[in-house]
Amino acid sequence: DGGITQSPKYLFRKEGQNVTLSCEQNLNHDAMYWYRQDPGQGLRLIYYSQIVNDFQKGDIAEGYSVSREKKESFPLTVTSAQKNPTAFYLCASSIQVRSSYNEQFFGPGTRLTVL
Amino acid sequence: GIQVEQSPPDLILQEGANSTLRCNFSDSVNNLQWFHQNPWGQLINLFYIPSGTKQNGRLSATTVATERYSLLYISSSQTTDSGVYFCAVASTSGTYKYIFGTGTRLKVLA
Numbered sequence: 479d480g481g482i483t484q485s486p487k488y489l490f491r492k493e494g495q496n497v498t499l500s501c502e503q504n505l506n507h508d509a510m511y512w513y514r515q516d517p518g519q520g521l522r523l524i525y526y527s528q529i530v531n532d533f534q535k536g537d538i539a540e541g542y543s544v545s546r547e548k549k550e551s552f553p554l555t556v557t558s559a560q561k562n563p564t565a566f567y568l569c570a571s572s573i574q575v576r577s578s579y580n581e582q583f584f585g586p587g588t589r590l591t592v593l
Numbered sequence: 594g595i596q597v598e599q600s601p602p603d604l605i606l607q608e609g610a611n612s613t614l615r616c617n618f619s620d621s622v623n624n625l626q627w628f629h630q631n632p633w634g635q636l637i638n639l640f641y642i643p644s645g646t647k648q649n650g651r652l653s654a655t656t657v658a659t660e661r662y663s664l665l666y667i668s669s670s671q672t673t674d675s676g677v678y679f680c681a682v683a684s685t686s687g688t689y690k691y692i693f694g695t696g697t698r699l700k701v702l703a
């Protein structure tokens with residue numbers, strides 16, 4: 479089955495702790511993305527990566543970090559510097575970012591709650 | 594940057610009714626998608642439609658890129674159609690990143 483997996487499904491964190499959210503895809507896509515969704519809102523882009531060992535900040539990158547060591551994996555770390563981290567986090571992938579065809583596909587998401 | 598507006602923000606229908614959801618955008622786009630977010634949060638791809646018309650069962654979509662809007666039609670609605678419908682666009686100018694609208698929340702009553 480080709481697709482995008484995210485883990486864990488639910489994550490609870492104490493204030494001051496860093497946590498890492500996992501995202502894996504087996505679609506052979508070059509581009510991967512992290513979005514944040516707050517209740518009743520649309521999605522906002524945190525970071526994206528066009529290729530291995532390269533990534534760019536999105537609209538709300540402060541307090542987050544990413545790595546892209548493998549094509550299949552794009553983990554997101556929510557650091558203690560993120561002031562309001564409780565949210566639903568969605569990972570996506572597409573063939574390429576800078577393309578006339580850029581259809582994105584999404585994973586099931588991780589719900590992060592800060593206690 | 595590009596602005597995306599969806600209307601209506603909320604919609605309640607009786608099962609079997611038809612509806613039209615609208616997405617307006619403020620700049621030229623070369624990518625446009627419609628998604629359905631189910632109650633568990635999963636975003637399901639409905640249409641990739643930067644221009645033209647597509648149909649998939651009871652759903653169809655039309656994008657008029659020159660007039661900067663897209664429409665999603667739902668016919669003979671079912672309770673399983675409930676959820677949030679998002680439009681997302683990527684502009685031809687700038688960084689090709691997708692911008693999401695705030696969604697239309699649809700509830701279909703049995």
